[in-house]
Amino acid sequence: MTGTDHRTGHHRDATRGHAPTGQVPAQDERRLHSSSFGRAAVAYAEHRPDYAHAAVHWALEAAPGPRVLDLGAGTGKLTATLVALGHQVVAVEPDPAMLAELRGTLPDVRALEGSAEAIPLPDGSVDAVVSGNAMHWFDMTAAGPEIARVLAPGGVLAGLWNVFDDGVDWVAGLAEVTGPAAIGPRDVPGSWRTETARMHLPASGGADAWFDSPEQAEFPHGQRRTADSLVATLATKAGVLVMPEQEREALLAATRTYLAARPETGDGEFILPMLTSVLRVRRM
Template sequence: MTFTYSLTDGERQRHSSSFGTAAGAYAEHRPDYAPAAVRWALAGAPGPRVLDLGAGTGKLTGTLLGLGDAPGDPLGGALDITAVEPDAAMLAELRRGLPSVRALQGSAETIPLPDGSVDAVVSGNAMHWFDMAVAGPEIARVLAPGGVLAGLWNVFDDGTDWVAGLARVTGPAAIGPRDVPAAWRIETAELHLPRTGADSPFHAPEQAEFPHGHRRTAESLVATLGTKAGVLVMPEQERADLLDRARAHLAGHPATAEGEFTLPLLTSVLRVRRRP
């Protein structure tokens, strides 16, 4: 199974449209995002209007909702959040779980918002699915001058032995090169952001990463892996075999064999700022 960077246009469409078949599992088993990473992503935005683009079931949206209200929070107040998601099943889960959020059907390539209507655009584990040749100008259109665009990815911290072993036994469909820190740092910036430069609406990119974790059991971590696009598009028997290998690996490691444990993650962030 190839990983996201190597997909043809047809494969990319098949992978990106696979999540709706597992929307409930995605909502239940995918992690949220490190609040410190989200604060960094939004730092310097000219106002509180935030668009969560490719919002899925609302994992990043939920983290956004928790920011800005605490005394002394650097964001300085509650955020005005809009979520946009193309998949009807994923959007239904978002609306069910976060009924207070304005949630619209749309895509990164066709954003259903007026020009200059948001101060920040953020995207959680989704920007690699965008057709950035089309989405880049569309994002620039809805961003206010000086606004920020940030992509956030939860990546597996493979500096932990059992996580590195899990990546080996499952292969790139479940924990591929995009899902570990070294490849994220090397490859992601140029691949997943709009074009930058003197003739672009965006300044040069910045990168940062923040420790995060996800409380799991062996079975719920297997369920998390089952929501990966590369796993969702597999033939049924191949998918079952992969998840069985993951289950056996976790059962054989003392840190993960019984009860709850923390899956070590990093929330990795790419950020660019729109020119005034």
């Protein structure tokens, strides 16, 4: 295998060596990106989409009970869906600004400051751990045993990602205009499948065997947007948040120009075609 905000951690991979001169080392870049969300917590809460209910049902259908931990909960987008579907939810989020937004929006939800690598819950206290657009920030070397620790036997770990449906022509064009800063790895279905297939999950067969083999699934979703609100949504992406201001404004201006020129998006409201993509495993 996807806080202080490492938005609950930094992703483990082989790129721990030195980067070429003038480039930010990959792990430092991930930390920079994952710690960028707090500054945009209000915009994140307003503009980021919720999750397809069918996707949440599939993620949790094998859970042995109703107790669910939303890990790296952000402003509570997935938390709210879990509550609406009747689950008993506790939310854990490392960034104070994001956590404040969650608590303000969902005051009846138990919401704790913590990370995937240090979960502030007792052993075996939840039946499922879910993560909305956050699992790729986890350091699964540390987070895997922690998640396994808080899960009841047979419990489920599921990551959910909202991705842009680039099978739709204008969405594919949007991805070309914005580039990977706004619509990058894990943001379109094909890349999502590849990226999540490479995620490190402590799977059966190794010394750190906690989970069984992962499964992937995708579910149609959509978000009602205008050109302005879609630009605002893209402005909450980590790659955009960390850009120099002039570069960021140029990218967002080009996006506005593209959306204004497209018949699907140039006038009033439209549905942004999306998928909620799910990666799930079960606790051994």
